[in-house]
Amino acid sequence: MNKKILIVDDNVLITEVMSYILTSNGYDVITLNQGAAAVMKINATHPDLVIMDISMPDADGREICRIIKRNKATADLPVIICSSNDDIALTLQQDGPPNDILSKPFDMAVLLDKVGHQLAA
Incomplete structure (x- = not known):
């Protein structure tokens, strides 16, 4: 069974590009363009990894x-x-920090490396 990744970003182009890269590399991808619905989507879909924008208009x-x-x-x-x-x-110093950070614009190899590392942990 393929690993499931939830991408949360208000920029549709970013979610489409990430989705294309990740699905092309064997991952199942769910996209969400509204940050406010992220927790509900996580509870409904049970992803193995979340990739999320830090700054969205609604969250x-x-x-x-x-x-x-x-x-x-x-x-x-x-x-x-x-x-x-x-x-x-x-962000890494906050209470409840993320597991990793991806800088935008991102390199495809860096994205795949970070995803692979988090899913292997």
Whole structure:
């Protein structure tokens, strides 16, 4: 059975590109363009990994990550936060930090490496 990845980003182009790369490499992908619905989607689909934008108009990716990591049912779910901001390193110091960070724009090989690493852990 293929690993299931949930991509949460308000930028449709980003979700389409990531989805194409990941499905081409054997992963099952679910996309969501509304951050506010992320936790509900996680509970409904039970992904193996979440890749999420840090800044969306309707939700803060850091706060969603905190919610995921504080919930006993989802605390072990790996989360990769994406951002184009240079100060993203502060996100790793937050309460309920993500498992990894992906800088935008991203390189396909880096994306696949980070995904493979998180799913192997």
